[in-house]
Amino acid sequence: MPFLKLRDNAELFYQDWGNPKGEIVTFSHGWPLSSDNWESQMIFLVEKGYRVIAHDRRGHGRSTQNWTDHNMEIYVDDLKELFEHLNIKDATMVGHSHGGGEVTRFLGKHGTSRVKKAILVGAVPPLMLKTPSNPEGLDKSVFDSFREAMRKDRAQFFLDVPTGPFFNFNRSGVTKSEGQIQNWWRQGMRTSFKAAYDSVKDFSETDFTNDLKSINIPVLVLHGDDDQVVPIGAAGLKSAKLLPQGKLKIYPGGSHAIHNINVDEMNKDILDFLKN
Template identity: 80%
Template sequence: MPHLKLRDGAELFYKDWGNPNGSIVIFSHGWPLSSDNWENQMFYLADQGYRVIAHDRRGHGRSTQTWHGNNMDTFVDDLEELFSYLKVKDAVMVGHSHGGGEVTHYLGKHGTGRFKKAVLVGAVPPLMLKTNSNPEGTEKSVFDTFRQAMRKDRAQFFLDVPSGPFFGFNRSGAEKSEGQIRSWWQQGMNTSFKSAYDSIKDFSETDFTEDLKRINIPVLVLHGDDDQVVPIEAAGLKSSKLLPQGKLKIYKGGSHAIHNVNVEEVNKDLLDFIKS
């Protein structure tokens, strides 16, 4: 399995699928998952002739479980090393949830030189946390309960999240997938406790407002209007307005995991946007 040794000795796992000479699409996963969460989109686009690349964020999946560096600045610096090594250029960047924050901060910090477009799916920007200037955000006490649940029984907490709000399986009439739940649990438990714990603060308290304003390429924002994890009012609706070239598509009744639940629709939207 390919790994890249980073500047501090940590090893970053990545997948590099499809046509090696095809146009490049990069995927960044959400919390507390791995590149496996994008497998449907990666397979679909690779089958269309694209080169698709996805990494396991440090501390996640098959990457090194570092004790320090579980923060957005480190994550995006890791990506710049990976993109330099793989000679990424003229590519499209796609991120879900925490990974959408990673995409946003990468483009805000390192610029858009390697990329022509980006896609944010159920992404955390501009800011999840409720503040005086962000009244639509989520109370800090909610994220405190995440940390408490991890300390008490991480394994059970990582069953409760996918069984309920993540995929929207707690909604009346939802078609529950035991396989999706087990896959989420497995990915989450393969992430280090420290990285998963630290990342709660990272995805909830990082303010991406200025990053969004700096992104000078077209960005497609896909968000479910029944996202129980990252409510659209505090995220997709705001991000699409802050982005200089933002375009919003709302998935009616869509959960936080529209790319896992509404697979065919998301795949089509990605391909249409990439080709446009």
Template identity: 80%
Template sequence: MPYLKLRDGAELFYKDWGNRNGAIITFSHGWPLSSDNWENQMVYLADHGYRVIAHDRRGHGRSTQTWHGNNMDTFVDDLEELFAHLKIKDAVMIGHSHGGGEVTHYLGKHGTNRFKKAVLVGAVPPLMLKTSANAEGLDKSVFDSFRQAMHKDRAQFFLDVPSGPFFGFNRPGVQKSEGQIRSWWQQGMNTSFKSAYDSIKDFSETDFTEDLKKINIPVLVLHGDDDQIVPIEAAGLKSAKLLPQSKLKIYKGGSHAIHNINVDEVNKDLLDFIKS
């Protein structure tokens, strides 16, 4: 399994699958997961001739559990090291949830020289936190409750989230997947407590507004209108308006995890956008 030693000695785990000579697609995962959460899309696109690359964010999955650096600036600087190491160019960058924030801030901070397109899936930009200027956001008490739940019983909290709002399994008539719940729990528990805890502040309080305005490549925004984790009114709809070149698709009844639940539809939308 490939690892890259970063500037501070931490090791970043990554997957590099598919056609080594194919066009490159990168994936950034959501909180508190790992690159495993993208496996359906990675296999699908690799089968269509692409080279697909996904990392475990520091502190997550198989990467080093660092005590410090659990913030967006560090995360995207790690990515730039990985992309330089792999000589990434003319690629498509895809991110879900917290990973969508990572994509947005990477492109805002490091520019678009390596990428020709991007995709945000249920992504946290521009700002999840409710403020006087962001009335559609969520109250800080919501994120405080996440932190309290982690301190009280992280293992149970990491069962409750996927059993309910993350996949939308708490909606009437929805068929619950025990496998999806167990996979989410396993990925979450493999993430360090410190990284998962610190990242709550990172994904909820980071303002990506200026990053979105800087992105000068086409961006596909995919968001479920029943996203209970990252409400579409505070995120996808606003991001699509701020991005200079956006295309928005709303998944009717879609949960936060449309790439895990609406797999065939998301895969087709990604392939169509990448090929367009």
């Protein structure tokens, strides 16, 4: 399995599939998951001739479970090292949820010299936390309850999230997939407690407003209008307006996990955006 030794000797696990000379698409996963969460999109694009690259953020999945440094500045610097190591150029970056924040801050901080397009899927920007200037956000008590539940019984909490709001399996008429639930749990429990715990603050309190405004490439924003984890009103709708070249597509009834549930539609939307 490929690992990159980073500047502080932490090791970053990554998957590099497909045509070595193909157009590159990178994937950044959501909380508290790993690169495995993108497998439906990755295999689809490989079969279309693309090269796909996805990593496990530090503390997540198979990457080093360090005690500190679980914040967006470190995450995007790690990703920059991976881009340099693999000589990634003219890529399209795709990020879900927390990973959408990673893509946004990466482009805001490190620029677009290696990236030509981006896709944000149920992504956390511009800001999840409710503040006087962001009344559509979620109250801090919501995120405090995440941390409290993790301290009480992380294993059960990591079953409750996918069983309910993540995939919208708590909605009437939705067919529940036990496989999706168990796969989410598997990925979440493989992530260190410390990384998962600290990342709650990172994805909820990081303000990406200025990053969005500075991104000078086409960005496709994909968001479910029944996203119970990252409400579209505080996220996708605002991001699309802040992005200079933002384009929004709303998935009616879509959950937070539209890339896992609306697989065929999502794959087509990604491919169309790559080609046009």
